[in-house]
Amino acid sequence: MYRILEKHELAPEVHEYVIEAPEIARAARPGQFIVLRLHERGERIPLTIADADPQTGGVTIVVQEVGKTTREMGDRFAAGDEILDFVGPLGRPSEIENFGTVICVGGGLGIAPVYPIARALRKAGNTVIGIIGARTEDLLFYIDRMEGACDELIVTTDDGSYGRKGFTSDPLTEILASGRKVDRAVAIGPAVMMKACAEVTRPFKVPTMVSLDSIMIDGTGMCGGCRVEVGGETKFACVDGPEFDGHKVNFDLLISRQRFYVEEERCALERYLKERQGTVG
Structure with missing residues (x-):
């Protein structure tokens, strides 16, 4: 226990x-x-x-x-x-070494796992630019921790209730378009957000790592439930990842697989809520 x-x-x-x-x-x-x-x-x-x-x-x-x-x-x-x-x-740990300048992007709940990565990268000697965002101010967290882990921090909200209005991919685009040298990017969050960040960095040829949250059962590579397509090959997120080259990930397949059991998940939640209501009543 x-x-x-x-x-x-x-x-x-x-x-x-x-x-x-x-x-x-x-x-x-x-x-x-x-x-x-x-x-x-x-x-x-x-x-x-x-x-x-x-x-x-x-x-x-x-x-x-x-x-x-x-x-x-x-x-x-x-x-x-x-x-x-x-x-x-x-899973495999993040690659932590002195790359130079690294942008760490955390969207929504992805702020939590990107925090220790940003902290470790800065400790390794990198200049770390942090970008974190959420739909609204109420959903933001770890701002103070990310400020301590990064040399610079940009905060965005979809509705503009805190920081810059827009998506995390917006300042990422601006930094790269400015000509500033960026040696690596890390993006963690919803699949659509990681896909957007990978597409932003692709034309600038900035290596971009993403952390994939595919369906997973045992976590040791035995069930195959977490399989993802990376560079045209099947990989297991639990043992080969969870971090992969974002420019090689088939995000469309990942998103479709994430929704594979959505009906069963809905039924399980409804059953639990009914049981809880009965217990409370």
């Missing part, structure tokens, strides 16, 4: 959890993820590691309550409670 050390609300239906998992905390590297299961009847879900502290043994994850398991976690699990399974670190 894995105890929840802390739980904080970051935004509506978005919570940060610090889980007591000393061995994972000591081994975790930026870009890796864990798979958790709340209880015996729970499903396995992958979540990218947002931070890890070897001293306290805490592993930080950020969870958006969009499905049955994440909603149940938000409703029923608090600091002091325990999670049945918490497995990791899984």
Whole structure:
């Protein structure tokens, strides 16, 4: 069992959890993820590691309550409670070296995993330009942490309620079009956002890494559920990734596969909400 050390609300239906998992905390590297299961009847879900502290043994994850398991976690699990399974670190770590100038783009929940990457890249000697964004001000988080991890930070919101109005790809386009030398880009967020960023960097020939959140079950390459197409070849996001060259990813296939079980996911959430209502009543 894995105890929840802390739980904080970051935004509506978005919570940060610090889980007591000393061995994972000591081994975790930026870009890796864990798979958790709340209880015996729970499903396995992958979540990218947002931070890890070897001293306290805490592993930080950020969870958006969009499905049955994440909603149940938000409703029923608090600091002091325990999670049945918490497995990791899984996946290949991000490539951290001194590339020169790196732009780190985080959209929506992607702000959480891009934060430790930006921090590590700056520590390695890079000049790090951060771009983070969300639909509206209420959904932004980690602004202070990203300011500390980056040399420059640009914040956008779709509706202009905070920072610049527009998408994260807009300042990315402007920076590259200005002629400023950029040696690498990292983009993490919804698939459509990562696709847009990869298309922006493509004509400028800036290597661009994206983190793919495909459907995943075991997280060890056995089930094949997380397969993605990269450079015309089939890859498994759990063991070959989750980070890949964004210029080679078939995003259209990724997006279609992400929606493969949307009806089953809807039914599971509705059943949980009905059960919860009955319990409350």
